[in-house]
Amino acid sequence: MSSSTNNPLTTSLTTTEADQIASLHLIADSIAQQRQLAARSMLTHPAMLSCLTFSLIITYFFTRTLGTTTTTTGEDTWPYLLLIIWPACIMLYLLAAAHTTHPYLEKAGRTGTWVWLWRGGTRYKHRRREQSPSPSRLASSSSSSFSTSKVGYSTPMRKDLHNAEKHEEDEKGRGDIMFVTKYQDRVIGTLVLRIIHTEEELWGHVRDAVVREQLYQYQQQYTPSSPGTGSCQPVVGVIRAWTVQQHLRGIGVGRNLLENAVQICRERGVIGPVFSDCHANEVLGLPVVCNGELLRRERWAREVLERVKSEVDGAV
Ligand SMILES: CC(C)(COP(=O)(O)OP(=O)(O)OC[C@H]1O[C@@H](n2cnc3c(N)ncnc32)[C@H](O)[C@@H]1OP(=O)(O)O)[C@@H](O)C(=O)NCCC(=O)NCCS
DSSP states (O other), X not given: OOSOSSSSEEEEEEOOHHHHHHHHHHHHHHHHHHHHHHHHHHHTOHHHHHHHHHHHHHHHHHHHHXXXXXXXXXXXXXXXXXXXXXXXXXXXXXXXXXXXXXXXHHHHHHHSSHIIIIIOOXXXXXXXXXXXXXXXXXXXXXXXXXXXXXXXXXXHHHHHHHHHHHHHHIIIIISEEEEEEEETTEEEEEEEEEEXXXXXXXXXXOOOHXXXXXXXXXXXXXXXXXXXXXXXXXOEEEXXXXXXXXXXXXXXXXXXXXXXXXXXXHHXXXXXXXXXXXXXXXXXXXXXXXXXXXXXXXXXXXXXXXXXXXXXXXXX
């Protein structure tokens, strides 16, 4: 799967270790960059700037009073005190931003690893299956029972077994599909896609019940018999990371990666893709003053994905 022949940029699936390591570095770098964005949002937030201004004014009056009352020679010492205290206040302000946004650095360290690539991906692993499936899922189950019986799975237990086996295969490392975009043999963009076969794992990546319900309905509507999977559950593509090297953003590399991800999902009869709620560049639960720009980007990324999906589906 290559994006272009004359273009120096090529997008392809990769399984080579060197590309995977380069991709992991790229992803880790982009998380570290998120820290800068979060810190900038915090430092320039009106509430934080008001706090800083207020503390500078308070220290001004405090220092002036202190400087005037402690002088014995009659000389005013408060301007010198202020020269020390104001930079200290500003330094504290910067340190507070660095400290608050530090979790992004920790996450970058955890993410750029093989463990993240092959085993990790969601914080919500330990959940039992839902007890009361919705009507649409019941309908979906019954329709797929019929179809799966044709391919030899006679009981729901066997279907679950099949799903579990597939899930295990994914856990062994065959589940994640990695696209890379290269420029002059250098990885400049990457997208990590995981194919989810079980409801439990889907729950771990898509926490919004409405979105999950939409996926079930889509499965029922467009792929009622889940060809080739023998599954009564939606097989969903979940994007775990989508990153382009910082100085090459905004020229279409990211969109091209998304198009490739959508196309491979269509080719394999997989629903989606959707962004995982625990994707590499998720917005961490820091104070609200840090999140403004990052939330805007998250919304924008989801909008772009929807646009790309409708374009690819329209072109099919
Ligand atoms: C997200 C990212 C991969 C996009 O890659 P990119 O190469 O810059 O994207 P493209 O140039 O292909 O642009 C794709 C679309 O997004 C739009 N876009 C690009 N940057 C944007 C920005 N900062 N804000 C809003 N829209 C933007 C483009 O106009 C384009 O829209 P269009 O196709 O409808 O014209 C890249 O910005 C990145 O690596 N960001 C850091 C990691 C990250 O935040 N990942 C997203 C996880 S949800």
